[in-house]
Amino acid sequence: MQATALVYYFLLVSLCIDFSQNETSALLRRQRRRMRHRGPRRSSSAEHKARRQTRMKFPDPVAVVPSIPLINIDDGVMGVFDSLIGLGGHESSYSVLPGKTGHCTANGMIMYDKAVWSPKPCITCLCSKGEVICDTTMCSPLTCPKTIIPPGECCPVCSDTASSLDSSIISLDDVSEFSGDSPEPNDLDNTSVLSSAHIQTEKDELLRTEVIEVKEKEGHKKDGKKRRRKGKKNRQKYRAYHREKKPIRRKGDAKEDIQDESDEDDGTVRMPYFPIPVPPIEAPPLPSGCSTSDTTVSCINAKLKQIPPISDPDLTSLDLTGNSITTISDEAFNGIPNLEWIDLSKNNITSPGIGPRAFKILKKLKRLYLDGNMLAHIPSELPSTLEEIKINDNHLHAIDEDGLKDLKNLITLELEGNKLSEANVSPLAFSPLKSLSYLRLGRNKFRIIPQGLPTTLEELYLENNQIEEVSEICFNHTRNINVIVLKHNKLEEHRIAPLAWINQENLESIDLSYNKLYHVPSYLPKSLLHLILVGNQIERIPGYVFGHMKPGLEYLYLSFNKLTDDGVDPVSFFGAYHTLRELFLDHNELKSVPFGIDEMRKLRFLRLNNNKIRTVPPERICKAHLSDDDIHDNSEEEETEDSRLEHVHLENNYINTRQLSPHAFSCIRSYCSVVLKPQKSK
Template sequence: MVRESFGSDVFGDPAEFRLVGDKAPLTLAWAGERGVTQEGSCGPSHSELEEGGEHPNPRSWIGTGQKGEILGGIHPILWGTVSHWPGPPPALSRDAPPSPPLDVGPLPPKNNPGCPANCTCPSEETVECGGLDLHVFPSNISRAVQHLSLQNNQLRELPYDELAQLTSLKTLNLHNNHIISAGLPDEAFESLDSLQYIYLANNKLTVAPQILPSTVRIVDLAANLLTEVYPLTFGQKANLRSVYLHNNQLTNTGLPYDAFSGSNAVSTMILSSNQLSYLPQNLPPALVRLHLQNNRIARIPRGALSSHWKLRELYLQNNNLSNQGMDPSTFSKLKSLEYLDLSNNNLTKIPAGFPPNIMILHLGKNRIDSLPRDSLSRVRGLQYLLLQNNRLTAAGVHPDAFLKLRNLHTLHLYNNRLERVPPGLPRRVRSLMILHNQITHIGLQDFANTYLLAELNLSYNRLYSAKIHRLAFRKLRRLETLDLSGNQLTLLPTGLPPSLQVLKLHKNQINSLSPELLANLTGLKELHLAHNRLRIGSITPGTWQELQGLKLLDLSNNELSYIPPDLPESLEYLYLQHNRIAVIGAEAFHTIPDIRAIVLR
């Protein structure tokens, strides 16, 4: 057997070596204290949002980098098995404009008379001058240009005389410059009768352009310093479809009542991360997506949403909304609404008057302490209900609160004050998150009717082995993932269903394993037993014999003194770090020929 050192250029120290014998190479790694940095790919500073049929998708026309994501303390060999915190489903859309309508490949500049120095001009109609550190608007631009890109430069002003000559211009991208309002004349765009797409995000504007041509379809003024919008900036624009004003300093005073009058075709409005104190009135009636999160909204005026029957997505999270700031008719006219986010507000109860077609309802991070019988009876199409981080108790959940929710498949109740499993769980729920509560026991009937449940998370409660009924999980014949980590269990629960694929029991006080507790789990693929009190003498011979499909076994942070014998032949990942193993016998791994990685320290 040969030791092949990979050297310090892999994990910093010569901490990984490969044992090469007659069988496939086996990688042994010491789990260190290093983090893994995953760099984001280049893309726009605002994530791209595709707007169906609006324009073709470009090749990264806005090229600013995104922040990397650091996963601290996770060794690369363990990265793929990190458990994710249960989160909400992805939003239907994001706070971002679509990219400009340009598909320009890495073509060399053409030597035509309408191409400025250092710019790329694939055709007479397209001029690409992005990222050239320009301080002055380029001259010698062809009057036939239709798509002009000047993003990622140092421009502070736009010369009216030169811009006014570009009468064929359809797309103007000035994203990520230093343009100030004083450098943008009121009449700057007045003569551009063909202009459809204007991108002025990430500049220094304090007021919006006073006049935009009636031809515009998309206007992006996000991430400026805007405090004021004029009536003719967006008003009287029959062709306008999308407006992006997020990350500014707009108040209700700076957004006049008639700001969007006559612009009845606007379908996307992004006003998030401003300083609005109430939901603006007289918004375009054709809105499909309305983003108002991260403001200071404390109330929704009566009738403010009464004409928006096309609205599908409404984002109101991270505001100051209370139940007193709305009335039962606030949402009742939104017949097309599918996605509503009211998380991180000041709600103390479920708001009344929800329309029936909502599919995703976020109510997390409020102060809701009860679910009365009829509080959710209208939203019969609900599929995701997110109530985490509230003040719910089991006594406050009416047994019929979920009775009408026959389509509900995801229910998040984590970080509440539940002392037991709430009664009347929805019959068709498939993912149930009730971790980080105060649950002390699981009774015979707690999950008797949730026969479709595939994912159940009960981690970080106050469960003891003696308080889990031996038949508590008997009806969960489709259960695939069960998380009981972070409790006070001393034994594996009995009666676990054979459908189980992932069983998480780390951070308990389990001190013994026996074959009969695992005999039924023939489909198990992952078994997590880290941070328990297991010793070699407490693992009964034959414990693993029925786990013929097990791929991952985590026994780290226990009290093992040597490698457990008779490990399943199917095993691919074995975690044994932070035990008391001092000697590895020659036959230790002979029963696991398919092993890919063993972590020992």
């Protein structure tokens, strides 16, 4: 029994030893495979040499933190920094741009974070969080009988047949022989696995195969055989020392098995292969007529025929006024997606020349100016962020219901100097504009007020059209409107509907200059403060025409009309006595100063020049002088007599200044504020 137990004991011990050896070898192979598949790492020649010296001196693996020289674009060494392997959190302050976190500068170019470029052959640089780290490309040791370095490449490739080499091609075996880097068994016994596998692309393989075939045809066989013998002897020693059993693998590890077999058959420690990255394409410089700042590029009158290629995400303003640009492609703004303002005024841009998605990429665009071009339609696919659009002086002849779609943030729209009318502008054209407050449609061909105006509209400019009437419904939905400009049209007072704007609560300014009005229109808005009636044929100011206004009219301009003394009633200015600040009655046919001016307590500016006035009675501009008792009893009246009039114009009339009463301008603080010269002769 003891003998049997002893036999079983020895069998158990031998099985444990065998199992332990298999587990150890499998663990070592898994460690190698994990290190190979961690991805490519950059290392320098100095790092490679440090590893080799460490393996020769120490029996156990020792981690060495490599360092590499940082090479500037100008071939200068800027200092020694940690390489990408074993960086350990150390950071450099090299080429850090103020205000541009993570960006680097190299030879005048801005490199963004993670950008990679090659300033010199076989040298690769990386922009990492504001610092430039450069590294020399390292190559994987090859186990094939013959290796060559093709011209223009940094790493050797295999050659299956002996070939003679050009003087520019160096054998890897020769390099190993001269430098003493041939692997020996004693050195490789305790070597730690420091490299990872690199899977080469089909394009790289095809390129290498073509180079090898060309060199094999042109080579010299004798030199190739000598070099192959030297390399073969070292590799045989290496294989003999590291030959071991292949472990049984699972089906799911098929790709790893293929890579493992190729590596373990020849027993090599493979270094990663780093392809030389293609340097970024630098955008061409701006034309000579352009200037630039941190966020603006200005090319005014630079004789450009197309939008210059610019690549700068920080650019917010682009001014291309006064050039000869005819087209805007879909890719025109791809390099400057953060633009907020574009001015393309005074070019030759046509509607067919604008790509359907030319402005779609501009997600931050707020202002777009296209004045003075040749557009027939509003560009499509405009960004919804737009707040201001100017397309004045073009050839616009239609706006359909989708012409302004998605522009819900638009505040200002200017379409003056086009061919728009109520016949080609859809009543639904302005409905998408949920924020529009400023609309200019002057110098078009409208005969009526456009329909469908946005409810948010505050200012409407329709000068220089052919408008003949103002209907009762045209302003029904614009309760916030504040300014209406209708000068240079064909309006008559009886064509303005009584309810057109009388109930508007926010309408403060109306300009009806240069129309066909014969008297001041009735039914003016209650809230009106400014009324401009210059250049009409007005002969009369009806009584109480301003009486319903609250708080009251402040500015009344009636210059260049046909007012006579009979056309101004004593109550014509009733309702404006306590509010009127400026009254312009110049260039009319008045023969005397109108009644009621002396009642205007806040009047500052009075123009009566270029009329037919012959005298100025003392009480027409200033109230009659009060006695001392009246002044003492009426302190409020004393304040009133201290007139606010600052400017009175009476020149170019028929006034004999020597016959004027000394009290005619007694309420005016300074006589230099009264202009009486020159006067017309009889």
